[in-house]
Amino acid sequence: MAKVLCVLYDDPIDGYPKSYPRADLPRLERYPDGQTLPTPKAIDFKPGALLGSVSGELGLRKYLEANGHTLVVTSDKDGDNSRLDRELEDAEIVISQPFWPAYMTRERIERAKKLKMIVTAGIGSDHTDLQAAMDRKLTVAEVTYCNSISVAEHVVMMILGLVRNYIPSYQWVVKGGWNIADCAARSYDVEGMQVGTVAAGRIGLAVLRRMKPFDVKLHYTDRHRLPRAVEEEELGLTFHESAAAMVPHCDVVTINCPLHPETEHLFDAKMIGSMKRGAYLINTARGKICDRDAVANALKSGQLAGYAGDVWFPQPAPQDHPWRTMPHHGMTPHISGTSLSAQTRYAAGVREILECYFENRPIRDEYLIVSDGKLAGTGAHSYSAGNATTGSDEAAKFKQ
Structure with a gap:
């Protein structure tokens, strides 16, 4: 029987919820591209519950223990002698979320002698050293598309919030003020602005579709050019060969590409310096795609009018991370993809992946990132071999 090690974020400070604002969720059957939602044989949770925290357990305990497996759930993942490190040695499966990632470095993978599969409850497997996983012939899987629309909605909210x-x-209202001039001094209309996305996959394309009704001019860059019916006829997009070619034209840039060695620190001081002065930058992809200090300096100098996102590096962010205190930012903890709606989908997707694994059935190709020693499925489309986990040990500072 297998030991499943699940790393989840802490419960709310006031305790696990006893009730929720809404009684139910809208019923969805397919994602916009036609892919079906997760299809496990059963679930042991109520849709709309808080499943991503420690007490929620992704709704997995009843299923795993009924089949003779052991489930260990913890939020303790960083620093010397973390629960994650203590439990790794005999774990067969490790599950974590991008919002509270278990950084599966080569060192950890080599120490976990019985490890066979690493699962992301959500989208994005960059917290795993993919090259080390390929070298060990591990399976790496994530629940593709489960929270793509959740993130796209968050991006649109942040664009409007900044502009x-x-x-x-x-905050003026909370402080008891009525400071209209202070509020208006940095407020603009988004109408007529040039808005570009770095990558037009599931999230990037969803952002473009949601921004079109605001009467903006839309731009994109991607490894894979969109079909003419989408690019020209539906959205009237301008395609650029690279991010460097696109960003000088844009008033707003949103980053929606995966993190891998080719995109690490893509937005450095040089790239940000090539943007329009006073542009806005939105990053709900991965924090490490942006150079931390370059962003903070650009906000201080006015090169950027605003920066918003919910992704940091490492995660959780140390308390002295400069993005917490830089001016004109709209940062949140990593929450865009963990709405209660999204949690229902990614918890069901993890259950589907585990059912396939234990029953020796193929895992959906769109869920696969690494298989049989090479990038596979979505991984072959989105990632490149290599490691983006370097420096993740800094997350331990958050707890100090």
């Missing part, structure tokens, strides 16, 4: 100066205006 309209929403957060500082809200």
